[in-house]
Amino acid sequence: MYSKLLLALVLTVSAFASSATTTISGTKDYGGATVGTSCDGASESQAPVFVLTDGSTIKNVVIKAGGGADGIHCLGSCTIQSVKWADVCEDAATMKGGSGKTMNVVGGSAYKASDKVFQHNGIGSTIKISGFAADTIGKLYRSCGNCSSNGGPRKVVISSTKLANVSASVVGINTNFGDTATITGLQIKGYKSGSPKVCVAYKGVQSGSESPLIGEQWNTANCIVKTTNVTSY
Template sequence: MYSKLLLGLCLTAVVSSVSATTTISGTKDYGGATVGTSCDGSSESQSPVFVLTDGATIKNVVIKAGGGADGIHCLGSCTLSSVKWNDVCEDAATMKGGSGKTMNVSGGTALYASDKVFQHNGIGSTVNISGFYANTIGKLYRSCGNCASNGGPRKVNISNTTVANVSASVVGVNGNFGDVATITTLKVQGWKKGSPAICVNYKGVQSGSESSKIGEEWSSTACKVSTSNITAY
């Protein structure tokens, strides 16, 4: 009885809610703690749970269901190491860093992203995703199709990653802006060529209109991936 009570107290102690965005500089290791703010559905006006300044690293944190808001915003180069989203609210993380900046996603999981897991806004920057797992998502990654002063290039590199229950496509990029997706090792639950689409090329536009889908591509300028890079399971 005592040990169960003590365990319950310990579990309670590492689950917390905060009412405002937490800004991180340097390295912050949460040691597996569960945190979160709120979630207003797919509202794009929500504040992020975390803002990472240039060079920041966040490690070993669980963002609770109902508390994901607009996820994590990366303002420059940043690292997300073993970050878990129990239920993505708007987006899990958004890369806002500009030319020459890199967002590294190492390990971690994301569940229930009705739209996308990773949003890429910063022009001239790169997102690296490795060792990640996502389930029940619209897309794993999308470069912004209609940001203000939109352009490119934006680059994404995906390796040793597993996805399941993808409703739209794994990746979406804007070939007309010079975006490039490079996928080397990707496992996709139940994959048959075309279902789900792996890398879809779009025509990106400026804010105020909607980007248009060109279609799934293989071994193209925008989509550097071949069927040999994909494993169905």
């Protein structure tokens, strides 16, 4: 009896934790399971929990608190559907795919991202976020301000998304690289004009220096969002 109980415990722990990155090709449905690796604070040298190859989909998984590491890396076009981050470690997901590639985030949620939820590195690519929710975050999205061989454009499209307790801004983009942010149907808990800032422009630079802040923009060629697209709840 004891050995059977021990075996069951080992199998249960194995289902919820892994020490290595999992690479996904095709479609993987986790059926609501909780997984994770580790978390070394804001270290950018952490390995991701998942790597999504071009054309792949991950769905219905919870990434556990203390196990989010560098989240999900999307290497080309990918879909992240109904994925929940119990506590974001470094970033929830990073778009690394290049020109013409799209990372689709459909549904899901994230909690406690001290910096940003979604990091956008791939030049010429797009991140689409729809039906997502996040609470206690710095930013929802940031186009890389100081990547090596940095440039653009990068595009983000956000729709039907609900946020709470945003400490910095909803998105940050590099207007000098031609980045764009298109935002509709955004709800922010207790939102008042300027608190939090919605679409913030930066000047993108190369690795080794910090990206200078320009400021919040509305209804411009880069920040494609009107005040009517953002409501309080």
